[in-house]
Amino acid sequence: MTSLLVTGGTGHLGRPTVIALRAAGHEVKVLSRRAGPDRVVADLTTGEGLAAALEGADVVVHLATSLRGKDAQQTRNLLPAAAGVKHLVVMSIAGIDRIPLGYYRAKLEVERLVEESGVPYTIQRATQFHALVDRVFAAQRYLPVVIAPKMMMQPIAAEDVAARLTELVGEPPVKGRAPDIGGPERLSVPELAHLWKRAKGSRRPILGARLGGKVFRAFANGEAMVDGPAYGRITFAEHLG
Template identity: 50%
Template sequence: MTTILVTGGTGTLGRHVTEGLRADGHEVRVLSRHAQPYAVDLRAGGTGLDTALAGVETVVHCASNQRGGDEKAADHLIAAARRAGVGHLVYISIAGVDRVPFGYYQSKLAVERRIEESGLGFTILRATQFHDLVVTLLNGLAKPPVLLLPAGVPDQPVEVTEVADRLAELALGAPAGRVPDMGGPEVRSFDSLARAYLRATGRRRTVAQVPLFGRTYRAFRDGKHLAPEGAVGKVTFEEYLGRRFGG
């Protein structure tokens, strides 16, 4: 069976990728800052990274940090993967990273470019936002009595386990370059997602939409972060909410 390293293997996405690959009988190494025996901070690099990659055939790169450092982490990972003779590097990116001028998206795009130019066999999958992320955002927005939303912004949330299954499938195949984007089953207004969240959690809030300004807002409002042609996800937002909140 294939030996696979999953970076960020204890995170929201990486742990599901790890579980799926192990269930299929593959040897999976989990790399994160605190997971022994491969506790490595990718941003720092170091000899621990070479140890973790020794004998690895495929890397699934799920580790990411919205506070920065993804490019440096990718540089260290790519260099170590070359030294180890890794044959396949699979990377999870975000739909619209080349169309939305948002700092974190630009960082993800920069990592894509590094991987494409690395000389390694690679596969890049872009996905829309996970259901979990949407709920985390709404949890924060719903703290005041009025839930304020950016006016006119759509979204297409996808189930994280479905993305994990797709990544595992890609990891077991040959390098495929940039594959089609993956999105949730429905393009929805953020207003409708917020109202579904309030119903599921039993919270009473006034919902108001606020127009914003700037290139980033316009890109989100225009749906540049969506993947309507890749609406292959099956789990709807309401189904996710029902599982999470028991509705």
């Protein structure tokens, strides 16, 4: 049995990952700013409590993320406290070195920090989650149409990513990037929108749109997808139920 600490364990990916790790027989604790069952209290943003929180942990699964630009600083705080662990598994995103998004640049910085830390590590990149695609469409609920950029995606279920992270925990550190993983389907965003519309019972028309700029051009060129066979099994339609 391996003693694990999971950062971001209460998030969209963290919850199924904690479940999968425990089902595999690991002893899992979740890093949190709030006390609770099987939680250890510490603050990644300030670094307060991290050294004590990581005492006794063999493996750290680093899933914490923030859209407010805190990812790099949180990782800088985590790494000194994780100096004695046997394996640091870090979640990242496919295509971040090819798509000029600020959030992706922060993820690249996280990867660089981990690579230079001296801690035995594995970085796992995955394509965008089904839930993100779902939220993008749902956020347009007040529009008369569903805008769907004409670009390809390969979304993956959080549960499938959780399964892969659980596999990595049981393996030696790669000391680099594990092969990128993606979902079972490559679909255009308009195709995904039609699946979403059917599942939600929406009557709004789908508006396929060609958007300008380097970011959308990179997505349109397939930079967010992965090569090789798909890892994920759960389709977008199955995610929607």
